[in-house]
Amino acid sequence: MGEEKTALRKEYKLTFSQVWKEHKEKYLMILPFGILFVIFTLIPVLVSIVISFSYFNMLEFPKFVGLQNYINLFVYDEVFLIAVKNTLFFSLVTGPVSYIMCFVFSWLINELPPKVRALMTLVFYAPSISGNAFLIWKLIYSSDMYGFANAWLMRFGIIAEPILWFENKEYVMPILIVVQLWLSLGVSFLAFIAGLQTIDKELFEAGRVDGIRNRWQELWFITLPSMKPQLLFGAVMQITTSFSVAAISIELAGFPSVEYAGRTILTHLHDYGNIRYEMGYASAIATVLFFIMLFSNIIVQKLLRKVGD
């Protein structure tokens, strides 16, 4: 290990032209994407982080305020703390559950005959396919008796009067969680489906010869270890989506929601970024969210390394 490191360090001491000569083709392959990435992704992110240390109302030039935005956020902004609490609760539930759902369903679907498999992939992926198909839940949890949930509960005599779903603090989070789980078979699910198809089928036969006796052993000893890269990909995706909940909260629970029950870090950001135009403050929120995601990502990646060992 130590030797490897010194060898690497030596490589880094090579002159620029030597490095270029050796790896020219690789750099050229990255270049076109790299230019677009730097201009349209990296620079905007870095600028936002810089702006988070300023007061910026989009009319005047940003004024440097040091850590003031961050201090306000954690010390004086009580709503932000509610938002953090809600977001953490939401993602602690939806993150792991949706991740497991993505894997389990793609794994089960993968065993079906090809045509049924294509159909089932569509059925499970369907909620994420149209950007705002989740608005259909507005109809389901509509507060009047036209809403499906109320209509059914009333028909079966469970309730006598329609429930005002999003006027009651205790219903907001559970409904948002259900909707998010319904939406969760998205990018990771497709990646898992694709990943399962790239596993060498001979591995399973070899496994049988080696004495693997049931599907669970196959799963643990062959399938999961062969899918590590996809599992890592899926983890990052589920972390970012479960922490980035905003649209469903704003559309379903309304904005502002009752007693901030549907307030998340991102809806808080939306409040300051798109409504009050306090971009410095909004950027500080985005930066905090970024570090929360980064931190949870590190933990999850550590856990995933243990899979199949």
Added chain:
Amino acid sequence: MHILVWEKLVAKRKFKRPNRSLSVDILLTLILGLFGLFSAWPLILILNNAFKPLNEIFLFPPRLFVYSPTLNNFHDLSVIIQNSWIPFSRYAFNTVFITAVGMIGTVFLSSLAAFPLAKYKFPGSKVMSRLIVYSLMFNGTVTAIPNYIIMSRLGLIDTYWAVVLPTMGATLGLFLMKNFMVQIPTELLESAKIDGANEFGIFLKVVMPLCKPAWITLIILSFQALWGITGGTFIYSEELKPVSYALSQITGAGIARTGVASAVALIMLIVPVSVFIISQSNVIETMATSGIKG
């Protein structure tokens, strides 16, 4: 006699599906079916709503399936479309251009960049890989303003490129491709190199065919992203706006357009669903027998 037939069937099954027990198979199929209904039924509702006459849309108690299907909603929609200020074919052209260029660009450029990052170590490769994952975690709301300033400096505002180029510079595709390319056995690349191929040749002839399920997934994802783009503040000229914008304007007119809106909802859904079906069946056909082999 019956027992014999049963035993034969069980034996045949065991041969066809080794390591699978029948009871667990049944249980898992049931779970799949139940969740399938759970995730499919709002879409069944969209499908049915599109063909409902107005009185059924506002029916109490609400009904999932349509009673007396009608094409009225689509008829109303076509009348609105024909009367639109900009010919609808113009919106359609914009959408085709944006999605085609954006999709091809995204798949090609991010795969091309993913390959060296996945399979080689060179100065800077680790830093680049990290930046790509980290940038996925920064929210787009606040980067919209720096983005807008950069684009107006580059003179891209109010052109197709204002929505196409940022999509191509997004990192999700690269991250996806990289994670699949890592699995390609290094020996395959080396033997291609011995045969005289350069890196770009290896990428086209060895890497991409092996990663087909991955880039087909990326096609689906980038199509969806581009299909939903309305242009927002980046494209303000009416004649450069895409279909999704035109349709959202039509449904934005309130409760009087409820019927039309349900027709629009179906159309907005049916296009990506078709792309999905075509591309997915393609993966399943080609990858049915082989995997990535070392």
